[in-house]
Amino acid sequence: xxxxxxxxxLDEIKQVHAMGVLDGVTTNPSLxxxxxxxxxxxxxxxxxxxxxxxxxxxxxxxxxxxxxxGRERAKIAPNIVVKVPCTVxxxxxxxxxxxxxxxxxxxxxxxxxxxxxxxKAGAFIISPFIGRLxxxxxxxxxxxxxxxxxxxxxxxxxxxxxxxxRHPKHLVECAMAGADxxxxxxxxxxxxxxxxxxxxxxxxxxSDYKKAFG
Numbered sequence: 629x630x631x632x633x634x635x636x637x638l639d640e641i642k643q644v645h646a647m648g649v650l651d652g653v654t655t656n657p658s659l660x661x662x663x664x665x666x667x668x669x670x671x672x673x674x675x676x677x678x679x680x681x682x683x684x685x686x687x688x689x690x691x692x693x694x695x696x697x698g699r700e701r702a703k704i705a706p707n708i709v710v711k712v713p714c715t716v717x718x719x720x721x722x723x724x725x726x727x728x729x730x731x732x733x734x735x736x737x738x739x740x741x742x743x744x745x746x747x748k749a750g751a752f753i754i755s756p757f758i759g760r761l762x763x764x765x766x767x768x769x770x771x772x773x774x775x776x777x778x779x780x781x782x783x784x785x786x787x788x789x790x791x792x793x794r795h796p797k798h799l800v801e802c803a804m805a806g807a808d809x810x811x812x813x814x815x816x817x818x819x820x821x822x823x824x825x826x827x828x829x830x831x832x833x834x835s836d837y838k839k840a841f842g
Contacts, residue, residue, distance in 0.1 A: 629803045632681075632811035634791065636663045638673055640814040645677055647777045652680035654733070654755075654791070654811040656711070657687055668704060675705035683733045683753070685711035686721075694721040702730045709752060714742040719749055726750030733789070747784040753809070753814040758802075759792030768792070773807045796820060 631642050631650035636659040644650045653674055660667050669683050684701040688694045694717065698710035702725075710725055711733040712718040722732045731752035737743055738761060743754045756770025756775060770825060775788045787808035796819050802810050812820075 629807055630667075630680075630809040631817070632653050632683075632789070632809055633817060634659070634747075634811040634813055636660045636665070636670055636674075637814070638670070638677070641674055644814065644817055646678060650678060650680070652682060652790075652809070653678050654683040654711070654809075656685045656735070668701070669748055671701065671704050671708065675707055676798070681706060681709045681733075681753075682707055683709045683711040683730070683735075685733075689713070689715070689717060691717045691720050694718065695724060697726055698730065698732075699728075701813055711735050711755075714738075714746060714754075719745055722746055723749040734793070737775075738771070740771060740778060743771075743775045743786075743788075744778055747779060747786040749784045753787045753789045755791040755811070756799060757791045757792035758790055759794040761792075762794070769798075769801050769805065772802055776806045 631649055632652040632654050633641055633650060634654045635641060637653045641653060650729055674682050686697040688695045688697050694712050701710055702708050709731045712721045714734050714737045718734060722734055725732050733753040733755055734746040735755040737756040739753050756771045759773060761768035761771060772790055779786060788809055789809040789825040790807040791811050793810055793812045793816055796816060799810055823840045
């Protein structure tokens with residue numbers, strides 16, 4: 629399972645990149661607004677650090693607007709993936725971008741038929757939001773299993789990217805379900821290498837060594 633970081637913070641991206649485990653980056657308008665930076669400039673800076681896919685979400689919601697904005701984003705770097713919503717207009721844009729050789733990430737997926745249609749339209753990535761489904765009383769992991777089975781049944785090449793990851797348990801379940809990618813906040817990435825028994829075990833090793841050798 630590839631690991632992406634879900635952020636527009638350049639320092640966080642650099643820290644995870646230095647760990648040697650970063651496969652890509654996802655951004656969205658909310659994350660960019662949080663940083664208070666020019667979107668195009670930040671995407672350019674991210675692509676100088678990360679060679680893997682960098683998802684750049686459009687702000688437009690109409691077909692023509694998505695196409696104009698997406699084409700501009702795609703010019704920033706060869707690893708830019710244009711991110712559009714799972715709507716009828718987004719589906720049209722997905723097909724048009726695919727025909728032009730521009731990779732797409734179809735975001736805000738909340739049910740399997742959205743995933744089926746965008747795969748037929750040539751989406752590079754589908755982004756089901758599991759945490760937000762959990763928030764409204766559904767089980768977000770069911771959607772990951774559904775998409776995995778549908779894509780495997782029919783040989784679709786679209787990658788399942790688990791988004792809206794809230795905690796390490798989500799990550800374990802996504803890996804076991806066969807998600808191709810998980811995009812994860814910086815805070816959760818740091819938790820992935822944490823366990824209290826690791827900390828206490830290390831402390832005991834060091835304490836025993838100090839008692840024996842000073």
